Amino acid sequence: MDEKYAVDIEHVVRIYKRDEFEVRALDDVTIRVPQARFVAIMGPSGSGKTTLLNLIAGIDHATSGKVSVGGEEITGMKERDLAAWRARHIGLVFQFYNLIPVLTAFENVELPLLLTPLTKTERREHVETALRIVGLADRMDHYPRQLSGGQEQRVAIARALVTDPTIVVADEPTGDLDAKSAEEILNLLTELNRQFRRTVVMVTHDPRAERFVDTVYRLDKGVLVGVEAGKIAPAHAAAATAQ
Amino acid sequence: MAIPLKYNVRSLLVRRVSTSMTAGGIALVVAVFVIVMAMVAGLGSAISDTGVPDNMIVLRKGATTETYSSIQLDQFDAMKFLPQIKRDTAGAPMISPELPVQVLMERPGGAQDNIVVRGVLPIALEVHDNVHLIAGRMFRPALNEVIVGKGLVGRYSNTHIGDTMHFGRGAWKVVGIFDAKGGSFESEVWADIHNVQDDTQRGAYYADVRLKLAPGADSDALVHRIADDPRINLQAETEAEYYKQQSVVANQMRVLGMIVAIIMGIGAIFAAMNTMYAAVSARTSEIGTLRALGFSPGAVLGSFLIESLILAVAAGIIGIIIAMPINGFSTTFGNFLTFSTMAFNFRVTFAIVVEALIFAAVMGLFGGWLPARQAMRLHVVEALRRS
Ligand SMILES: Nc1ncnc2c1ncn2[C@@H]1O[C@H](COP(=O)(O)OP(=O)(O)O)[C@@H](O)[C@H]1O
Ligand SMILES: [Mg+2]
Secondary structure, X not given: OOOOEEEEEEEEEEEEEEOOEEEEEEEEEXXXXXXXXXXXXXXXXXOOHHHHHHHHHOOOOOOEEXXXXXXXXXXXXXXXXXXXXXXXXXXXXXXXXXXXXXXXXXXXXXXXXXXXXXXXXXXXXXXXXXXXXXXXHHHOOOOHHHOOHHHHHHHHHXXXXXXXXXXXXXXXXXXXXXXXXXXHHHHHHHHHHHHHOOEEEEEOOOHHHHHOOOEEEEEEXXXXXXXXXXXXXXXXXXXXXXO | OOOOHHHHHHHHHHOHHHHHHHHHHHHHHHHHHHHHHXXXXXXXXXXXXXXXXXXXXXXXXXXXXXXXXXXXXXXXXXXXXXXXXXXXXXXXXXXXXXXXXXXXXEOOOXXXXXXXXXXXXXXXXXXXXXXXXXXXXXXXXXXXEEEEEOOOEOOEOOOOOOOEEXXXXXXXXXXXXXXXXXXXXXXXXXXXXXXXXXXXXXXXXXXXXXXXXXXXXXXXXXXXXXXXXXXXXXXXXXXXXXHHHHOHHHHHHHHHHHHHHHHHHHHHHHHHHHHHHHHHHHOHHXXXXXXXXXXXXXXXXXXXXXXXXXXXXXXXHHHHHHHHXXXXXXXXXXXOOOOEEEEEEOOOOHHHHHHHHHHHHHHHHHHHHHHXXXXXXXXXXXXXXXX
């Protein structure tokens, strides 16, 4: 397996069994994402985007084929090991933010750090840094219900980046947001990618997203139907070439 | 590290209604448990506190209670001067022949209970050294005077000093009130033993004999002498042993209380289970999120078990607080063994509090187990899809 790929997916098939029906959610998909890219997986609803992302995040298993993330093959890992692996390598962002409603912004961001050997003081520093990056240092003690959708998603992004993961996976992170908040989130993910050189894999069917990403993988009915370069906006392109 | 406790505590507080309903059920069960156990403890200690460490009780061979015992005067005379018996300052042996009889006494409301009237000699106050007059004076022989245990005063009619009681064939004047440090004598009336013999018209005999051991006396030797001397031919044991046997009643109550508590506890377990299943179902996507973040299935299991435990133990504490006012509450109880009624105080001991908390915790663990296991077994992706 090749270290220069952040994500290396080879001939992956994922079949869901529902009663006697079989759904081929992914059909022989092969994708290689190099390190430190910001890529989008796009396609119509039901085309297998979430399924693919879940395989990359190590929360689902391929029916056949091979999945390697960060140079490590995760296809055969046991659930316990996989959970520990996720905690170390994956930052997750969901469409509906998935913050724990009874925990404050600070406590939500701290959650994944509880799985690390960091001390309480170190955790506090990390959480504060992450919340500062997403611009919510002043909302640490707010509960999710006291935040707007855009703010909730920024807290979720802080939670995804606080462990300094190898790769951030985001499933329709702007799907539930208004245009302005969506733009903020896309800018934040871009910054994460450009400034901190994290690999970001984002599922979206938002056409605006194409302006932010390096590559677009197009899925249709579980099949990879195209790989295109993103239409990076001039400001982003300039930033990218400057590096 | 585990999923933080504040997650569980706050989740419980958010589901205010179902949490308080379940907690209320568990609290009630624990309260009943504490009350029953406090009653058993109070009863048990009232019975066993009746004994004094250096006292012995002598009964007819084979008799298990005073009620079924009888001793003739010549048997009493034969053991009266045995060397193992302590002498008082006047040189008299501290040995007390006694004749407890059952009489019906009336409550102010009209109901009647069996009460023990114990015929004794004045020496009884020296032998039973936990019995003290707290008001009035000792009865004088042959005058149908009585002293009344303070557990009866006010609870039954005509139990105050100066009152005249009617039982048996005679009228009896109350001249004193005594305390027995919580022991069952407090639920008795003491009268002159010869008056009692006359009143019952069963001749001159005693039911049992109490005696105080001389310091350092060999009690085994005394037991053998009393058993083997053909003029005596009786059975002696320490009061401690005797009252321990008498407290089988308390033990039977205890078993009964346990059975009731367990049956109610099973009900509470189902309530807790229902609440926790609802919690798991309502928080499926949270569970999926926690798992996706990297918390292990075991951490999820532990978290929901602990949540159930917190709920049950908190409810248990409430139950104990609800039951606490019963501590010291005084009541009467019909003793199945002697067919007499005795007064005692409910006692909420430290051991009962600990047992009640353990009982609550067990309900929490049993109620939480299946839901927590269901939470643990949720498939991450399936759980997340339920956003
Ligand atoms: N757990 C599942 N059980 C059965 N079918 C599923 C399951 N998850 C997804 N599918 C099916 O797999 C296909 C791809 O789903 P998904 O990856 O969620 O699509 P997308 O994210 O592109 O909308 C769909 O037809 C969907 O109905
Ligand atoms: Mg999807």
